Amino acid sequence: MLIAMIKDDHARLPVASEQVGDHPRPQLLRSDWTDLSGTWGFAHDDEDAGLRERWFERPSFDREIRVPYPPESPASGIGDTAHHRIVWYARTITGDDLETAGFSSGARLNLHFGAVDYRCRVWVDGNLAATHEGGHTPFSIDITDLLDESDAHTVVVRAEDDPHDVSQPRGKQDWREQPHVIWYHRTSGIWQPVWLEAVPAVSIDTLHWTADVHAASVRARVVLSAVPREPLEVAVRLRYRGEDLGEARTTVSRDEFEITVSLAALTNGQAYEELLWSPEHPRLIDATVAVGDDRVSSYLGLRTSHVARGRYLLNDRPYYVRSVLNQGYWPESHLAAPSADALRAEAQLIKDLGFNATRVHQKFEDPRFLYWADRLGLLVWGEAPASFRYSPTSVDRMVREWLEIVRRDYSHPSIVTWVPLNESWGIQHVATDARMEHYARSLVDLTKALDPTRPVVSNDGWEQVDTDIVAIHDYEWDPDVVRPRYLDRSAIDELIDGVGPAGRRLVLSGDVSQAPVMLTEFGGISFHVDATEDSWGYSAARSTDDFAERLGGLLSAVNDSRVLSGFCYTQLADTLQETNGLVGSDRTPKLPIEQLARIISGRAE
Numbered sequence: 001m002l003i004a005m006i007k008d009d010h011a012r013l014p015v016a017s018e019q020v021g022d023h024p025r026p027q028l029l030r031s032d033w034t035d036l037s038g039t040w041g042f043a044h045d046d047e048d049a050g051l052r053e054r055w056f057e058r059p060s061f062d063r064e065i066r067v068p069y070p071p072e073s074p075a076s077g078i079g080d081t082a083h084h085r086i087v088w089y090a091r092t093i094t095g096d097d098l099e100t101a102g103f104s105s106g107a108r109l110n111l112h113f114g115a116v117d118y119r120c121r122v123w124v125d126g127n128l129a130a131t132h133e134g135g136h137t138p139f140s141i142d143i144t145d146l147l148d149e150s151d152a153h154t155v156v157v158r159a160e161d162d163p164h165d166v167s168q169p170r171g172k173q174d175w176r177e178q179p180h181v182i183w184y185h186r187t188s189g190i191w192q193p194v195w196l197e198a199v200p201a202v203s204i205d206t207l208h209w210t211a212d213v214h215a216a217s218v219r220a221r222v223v224l225s226a227v228p229r230e231p232l233e234v235a236v237r238l239r240y241r242g243e244d245l246g247e248a249r250t251t252v253s254r255d256e257f258e259i260t261v262s263l264a265a266l267t268n269g270q271a272y273e274e275l276l277w278s279p280e281h282p283r284l285i286d287a288t289v290a291v292g293d294d295r296v297s298s299y300l301g302l303r304t305s306h307v308a309r310g311r312y313l314l315n316d317r318p319y320y321v322r323s324v325l326n327q328g329y330w331p332e333s334h335l336a337a338p339s340a341d342a343l344r345a346e347a348q349l350i351k352d353l354g355f356n357a358t359r360v361h362q363k364f365e366d367p368r369f370l371y372w373a374d375r376l377g378l379l380v381w382g383e384a385p386a387s388f389r390y391s392p393t394s395v396d397r398m399v400r401e402w403l404e405i406v407r408r409d410y411s412h413p414s415i416v417t418w419v420p421l422n423e424s425w426g427i428q429h430v431a432t433d434a435r436m437e438h439y440a441r442s443l444v445d446l447t448k449a450l451d452p453t454r455p456v457v458s459n460d461g462w463e464q465v466d467t468d469i470v471a472i473h474d475y476e477w478d479p480d481v482v483r484p485r486y487l488d489r490s491a492i493d494e495l496i497d498g499v500g501p502a503g504r505r506l507v508l509s510g511d512v513s514q515a516p517v518m519l520t521e522f523g524g525i526s527f528h529v530d531a532t533e534d535s536w537g538y539s540a541a542r543s544t545d546d547f548a549e550r551l552g553g554l555l556s557a558v559n560d561s562r563v564l565s566g567f568c569y570t571q572l573a574d575t576l577q578e579t580n581g582l583v584g585s586d587r588t589p590k591l592p593i594e595q596l597a598r599i600i601s602g603r604a605e
Helices: 002-010 095-100 269-275 340-352 367-376 392-409 434-450 479-485 489-497 544-559 593-600
Strands: 038-044 063-067 086-093 108-113 119-124 127-133 139-142 153-160 194-199 204-212 217-224 232-240 243-252 256-262 285-291 294-300 305-308 311-314 321-326 357-360 379-383 415-419 470-473 507-509 517-523 566-570
Touching: 063 086, 095 194, 108 119, 127 139, 204 285, 204 294, 217 232, 217 285, 232 256, 243 256, 321 340, 321 379, 321 517, 340 367, 357 566, 367 379, 367 392, 379 392, 392 434, 434 507, 470 489, 479 489, 479 544, 517 544, 544 593
Parallel strands: 321 357, 321 566, 357 379, 379 415, 470 517, 517 566
Antiparallel strands: 038 063, 038 086, 086 153, 108 139, 108 194, 119 127, 119 153, 204 217, 217 256, 232 243, 232 285, 285 294, 305 311
16 A cells, blocks of 8 residues: 555655755655745854843844855855854744645644754744754754744754864864965855755654665665654655666664665666666666655665775776865855855766766765766765864764764765865874874774775875775876876885875875775866966966966876876865866866866877
């Protein structure tokens, strides 16, 4: 009966693999939701008077802000980059908002936040609804019992982000008032979507997909919002391009369970390859999941990602990674994307430039970007924003955010590698301080405890501990120096056994004799016709021809390597004073895009 019901629901639910890209949680869709982006009331609270004066009860803020753009950004309508530790927001939820979210008698109403930097409190109609710490992670609040009898309800948010607290994960956000060197303007407060969604009393809270290609099956792990009062029927249906792939059903009495769907299409010899996900063939499988009265639409990809015999393997085959470092920063909106469509355009631009992968640097990227990476076919290295001071506090903060993101992004087929640490940021003395080494190792182990399906790079760049991939950063600009460094295994072994290009040991512990080696940061050629005094890169070009020659020389040297399993070029776009992008800050290519693609793919004439 339930299978028949979800077949009927399939026509009403959105098809997850074909969504327009604006849903904040693209792998868990229901029919109705309300986007709360737009105009909110806003106030700075430099004197920290808001709690004492109970602003959450009577918000009468005289300024307006466009959510979800951070107040430091021009897109927000505030555009104030000075240090403001505390900010407040207020918005009225109307009857129309509730109706659009599908709220009715007997339902529960969830208020979702994509990210609020760094810690926040949320009130509904003057009642404290939740507190949250972690500037890059989502959280949800069941606000049903806080709603009064009125037709309109007030949501108030107090966000606190201390610019001088370098123990909190901050990535590239500068602690100085003006950006310097490789750090940028801050992104405080609400900077990812806020939205409403009505759900049944017992609903699906978490949905993870694990594909076992070799066993011809897919496992769904489901976490419910509450323990069912009575057994609930569960049904899962998988489809590809309108054709059924498999179904499964069961009955559950717990709030966490797994259900496995066998895929008959994968048992027919080589036919399984016709369903595998890759950048060349980004095939997505649609899923409908029903638990009791709840119905959700999702999608997944069948693929494997692992390392063996000195190579990175995608779907059990050696795969050469051509990646670009992406800061995920826009001048008008900072870490927040200017629009949902800008995220699609970013993924498409990376593909058009000849890359098959991107490393989103020092940022947990918006899930809507990951959707487009899944749909368009773009490998992603998921990297954490770093803190800059080592302490028990920074360890606690980092671990909590990291594990939340691994859980959030677990099911995206595009994410093929995890990167919890970069260039020893926050573990500056890992080579000599045993505490920091234990911390780096524990992040690798914790990541694999939650997700054993992907490689983990422990500390991208150097001083790596138990890493699955030897990831090297090298900003040497002369191709004649770069080429012999990476030409063969003996040259690379000499680097690993000695001192790396940055003057630090590459590997501190762990057997890397069979680990693939990748050049995961190089290039950084500055070229900008409107360069200012603070414009910089790791080397500089004087003209378009000079830029093309320098870029082509470096890529040729790297592509000549007989041992590298891939590279990550620095960087995609100019970002404030860093003018070392392949494209400008407005995403305009610095050379014809076809020429850039030929150089990057190794087909330059």
